[in-house]
Amino acid sequence: MRQEGLLQLAASRLIGLVPTLLVLITISFFLIRLAPGGPFDAEMAAPPEIRANLEAKYHLDEPLLAQYFRYLGEVIAFDFGPSFQYKDWTVNELIARGFPISATIGGLAMLLAFFAGVLIGVFAALRQNTASDYTVMGIAMLGISIPNFVVAPLLILVLAIYGGWLPASGWDWTWQRGLLPVVTLALPAIAYIARLTRGSMIEVLHSNYIRTARAKGLPERTVILRHALKPTLLPVISYMGPATAALITGSVVVERIYSIPGLGSYFVQGALNRDYTLVMGVVVFYGMIIILFNFIVDLLYAWLNPRIRYDEGE
Amino acid sequence: MRRLTACVAVLMLALTLIPLGGCSDEGLDFGVRPENRARPVELVLLENGRPDPSVLAEEQVVRRGNGEEPSTLDPHRADGVPAAHILRDLFEGLTTISSSGQIVPGAALRWNISRDARTYTFYLRRDLSWSNGEPLNASDFVYSLRRALHPDTASASAAALLPIANAREVLAGELPIEDLGVALLDDEFTLQITLTGPTPYFLGLMASPVAYPVNRRNVEAFGELFSMPGNLVSNGAFTLNEWVPRTRIVLEKNPLYREARDTLIERVFYIPVEEASAEVNRFRVGELDWTSEVPSNQFAWLQKNYPDELVISPWTGSYFLGFNLTQEPFVDNPSLRMALILAIDREIITDKVTRFGERPSYSLVPPGIDGYVPFTPEYADWTQDERNHEARRLLEQAGYSDANPLHLEIRYNTSGNHKKIALAVASMWKQVLGVSTSLVNEEYRVFLQNRQQKIVTRVFRAGWISDYNDPYSFLELFRTGHRGNDYGYSNSTFDALLDEVGTERVRARRERLMFEAERVLMTDNVIIPIYSHVSKRLVNPHLRGWQPNVLDHHPTRFMYLLRSRGALSSASPSAVDAVSQAASVEAEAPPPPEGALPSPETAGPQADEVDDEDSSERIEQENGEGGS
Amino acid sequence: MALLDVTGLEVEFETPEGTVRAVSNLDFHLEEGETLAIVGESGAGKSQMMMAIMGLLAENGRARGSALYRGADLLGMTARELNAIRGNQIAMIFQDPMTSLNPYMTIEQQMTEVIMHHRKLKRDEARAQAVEMLRAVRIPDAEERIRQYPHEYSGGMRQRVMIAMGLLCEPELLIADEPSTALDVTVQAQITQLVRELREQAGMSIILITHDLAVVADIADRVMVMYAGEVVECGSAEDIFYNPQHPYTRGLLDSVPRLDRASDQDLHAIPGNPPNLLDLPVGCNFRDRCDEAREECREPPPVWRDETGRMSRCVLPMEGGKRVDPDGTGPESRATNSASRENRE
């Protein structure tokens, strides 16, 4: 019955995603096209003949609704079309190349953030209101409040330029080039997860069932790890969904500073250049990723939290 | 409990140590360490102007920072500076440029320009070949120019080819592609291009990517993918070897290039780095030999700390603000416009506001273009006080006073630099003239659209960076109805002068006509000159053979790397060899440069087959009109 | 030697408003096999007293005094020593069955971990015992239901699970803190019946904290009445019921019209409210609500004892009792152990 509950939950959520995506596609399609300025504007206006050729090539000469349905058809076939700006590549190719990089950096950053954040948060919660608690959480606050564009150049300056231990930027799938971006991306998330974990852990430690566990004579480590950790992690897990989605879809700032060819900068470049297909492709792909991650988190949450699982399964 | 917290503590410590993993025994040093940057040996040149092999580094691999990712490597559809840099290495047009930026013979050995400046006949070299070994001849150029202008190609840069006869009709699909004014003459090695009208920079145009030849069989076989590594067949000094989007583009020396014997660089890495400061960082750790630019906020610092690496030179670019002459208060109001022009202290803007080595400018055409000396208005010699005084007088004359105050707006696209300049200008107007100015910043595409529509704009950010070493390419923007004319400027005298420039063949006369046109334009007060651009970049001092030039075009084939002092084997001063992308390149001795062909610079002067006697006669005849 | 001997127990909580004195000068003892009932109004300090003994006070709580369990002071033990006793020799059942089980673990996990930890049993054996114990507390389909989560159980079943869990290691002492209060009447009766049976079968010592005077009359050997953190009267169940000495005890008994249905509401039949624990009055704590209150009650009331161990704290003399020190015990026996629970963990 429990398994069925999970499966049913999964199926119903998945079906519910289709209209969400459709709305996303529709809104972004019309928004980007209604934005002033077009993909072929340049410092010097293109002659009308050339503009006409360009529009014909990318079907921009068709009525907007026809373009919309054409696009819907393409999306269903998972074809996001050619990029206006990066003319030698299709949007599919660009996503296929950019996303693994963003996903790797973002995924590793999230992993690092999760483990480091939970460790720090648990550490602080167990030493609640002591000097070490305040120190650790103070540092975590700094992590949240110092923006990436300050941390990254600092790391580069110290570790790459003056230290000479790491490359300054760029990407080639080596750990040396991945380290700084991962750490930079992870820092605010570590801080946030640490705070979340600390608060959650303190609350859980006050709960009656933890008192029961202690009354059973279980050693403190067992009480924390077996009884307190899982409920402590629930809010962390629900934060992780959108956060992971945000991280693996690419951070524009970090990708720019470290010259990483990830997905994040494509989105910005695409939007600035009115590269309709690229923006749409990235938006739809982002949408799918974010929805997917919220979905995964829902499932994970249900799996961790027997009460939800039960209620949904009924 | 205690053990748990101990575990947590250890793990936390480990985490803080991760970033230090793999550290060397060098301590942290926050000072600049110029002594660590290797210095090249003294350059020794042979009689033919090429470097002595003994001073060359073993590994001739250059890594060029290249700004944004190139739009495409299809020369006909490419736009933007980054793509052009790469394409100049991959391809060669009928003409090409020398290391100093001069137009010199490329695929064409020589050419003939008809007296009416409407027919160009190019005589191609007979021993040319594509990088795949196929011979290259004039029919390849016919095919390529037709392709560039074909409606299906939908090339935005094809606009540059509009001077070719019937180009517009072909682009519009009104005439078949065969009707384009490009034809083979006599044999496979003579190409004739007919123009709709005189086009002064046409030879420069033939050196630009949109006029490069593409290999027909290659294009037809691969379609739009022909410009991918493995597919692309080219005719330049290098061939395309690898392309990882937004990571690197790798070119290899093309042994079949006509001057392959003089090409010393074996491999070129073009590294796209969107963020200028990231480019500088990568230069500083030795991952780049060349940056596409330097960020303005680091300019002063680099000037101090990297004096040998920072290279600044004039560039074919002007920064100015424009007036929209079609809207009040600027319609027929030259004294108001003049007041606004005068009240600006350009020195303050370049020295105190922008501060990245630009030069204050009083006219449209930047200095240093093809020997042309730009027009200088009278007020350029005045003190700023005198200018301010005159500005106030003119403003009053235009009817503005405390009782009738003037309110203006400056519109610009979102960018720190534009904003700083607009702010400075607004505060100068306020201070000197009491004119209040609001700043309107718009996203780039929105701004472009507004500027071109000429409805909401009043004073706006403008400027031009030309691809041609020719003042005409600046002046033509102000022709009546020109698509770059976002000012709504129209002056028949000015237009007539430009027409004359088009057909004028004698250099001195032509310059005089352009000077006159610029004078007309500047006395009509259409733009507010601010400064002329300079190109500025960091260059590895080992990298030689290139020359600063106004076009800022630097084909890699002229470059070579010097050996470091005291190091016979090490190729470059790379600090992070282990992770450098170039690290795996095998060293190869440069080819011996003895018996080298004459370099393009020396080949240039003998190429232009213009019969100057006829032309000079015409100059005398038209002299009278030009002065009016 | 008594199984449990508590002397001079004090419990204080540091709060932003000040120090809450939840338990003061508390002495009591429990013999082996004995059932001690502790009664008193809500907030009297019944639960916190037991929490202090079990080392389960909240972080802001401090315990002083001593609680000798078979001669060893529970308040002075290291965490390890205490853990060897908690859940093993002393089991505790909490007031709120709905939240006292971990909602994220199955009943099986929560039950087996106790015996696996204390008795070093294998999972299978532990499981078998847990199922058996669930059957003993009359959980139907124990074999199946042991795999379920707490929320799949009703409140009464959860309390039975708590009891079963407490009994798994066959403790010598079971502390049951109002095991039936949160439950409805029929379930209350079942739970009470269960505790009674267990006592008879296993011969455990039991401390039963309750509001339910009916239960007290039924199963307790002795009764201890608490008011505002102090013991006001203590004696055999019979004495307390049929011959209450302290005005508060009398009030309590008067307010129970029917012995089969006791509730907070009935207890509140004594007019007025307990004193503020942040600022206890000098003299008798019950003074404001006492019918018998008089001038002397402004002084700390004397303590009366007799040889049966009966005790009362009031200016009114206790039948057959001798007047002892007004503080109940000599000052030297208090404050012998001021080690705080926190420092030991």
Ligand SMILES: Nc1ncnc2c1ncn2[C@@H]1O[C@H](COP(=O)(O)OP(=O)(O)OP(=O)(O)O)[C@@H](O)[C@H]1O
């Ligand atoms: N952590 C704490 N901080 C401050 N005060 C507390 C804390 N825990 C308990 N108290 C206070 O201690 C007093 C005694 O509480 P206790 O739980 O022992 O009452 P009780 O006799 O068990 O009442 P009930 O019958 O309602 O369970 C109460 O006034 C309560 O508010």
Ligand code: SF4
């Ligand atoms: S001491 Fe006085 S006030 Fe307190 S219970 Fe006895 S009679 Fe009542």
Ligand SMILES: [Mg+2]
């Ligand atoms: Mg209680």
